[in-house]
Amino acid sequence: MSAGSSPKRRTPPLPGRPVRGSATGRPVMALLDLLGRRWVQRIIWELRGEALSFRALRTACDEVSPSVLNARLGDLRTAGLVELSEAGYRLTPEGQSLLRLMLPLHDWAERWARRWR
Amino acid sequence: MSAGSSPKRRTPPLPGRPVRGSATGRPVMALLDLLGRRWVQRIIWELRGEALSFRALRTACDEVSPSVLNARLGDLRTAGLVELSEAGYRLTPEGQSLLRLMLPLHDWAERWARRWR
DNA sequence: ACTCGACGCTACGAAAATCGTAGCGATACT
């Protein structure tokens, strides 16, 4: 490990504690903070099917920088939405229940796109 | 390093054109790019009720920096999700239909929070 | 007319997040 004991601790958003943009830490605000970080929703989206290795996930996310991917996976693991299994990274049951809320976004986006054709 | 004099235009994510993290421009990827920008989901969330003035919206979003707020409002207006009316900023019908997909996040977050108490 | 306050919004330097590339140590198979 060591990892140089970072001089600045990055705090993943969790319900019940102050997050960016909300001193109250109301759960929905913590969630919006988490989901508003780049690649977070995309990662959840790409894990909708089978488990993916770190590298496969990186490829699925258009070769996202590994430092950011690792940071996001840390956030998501801390939040209890993602876990690393034998087969690779995958959604926890909690993560799957959140994914279920996101799935309708696909069809919505398709309809949205028709306005731009 | 280009000494280019062009002010580097920021392109809001729209379906059908390449966006950050997806050369294809598939609608859902454009949407995830848009929603993954900071404050975007929060802005939609805060506009779930009545129309809000720029300043009221800024206050609702915990005094977010006006430059970022304006940039996001530009993205959202270009995307056809938000419009400026007499009464202030408000969601378009399109934006309201997206909000409807987001509303369940509140209850989900409440349940999520119970794991951390 | 003049001040006052609120409006949408811009400027700009500082700080933080993100990116891109290279590579490490471990493990496994040849």
Next chain:
DNA sequence: AGTATCGCTACGATTTTCGTAGCGTCGAGT
């Protein structure tokens, strides 16, 4: 030994976000 993949780290460059100050406009009040 050589090759390949694994999760993951380092670190400088770039982009985004932040924080504060303030501009120009408008309508209400005096």
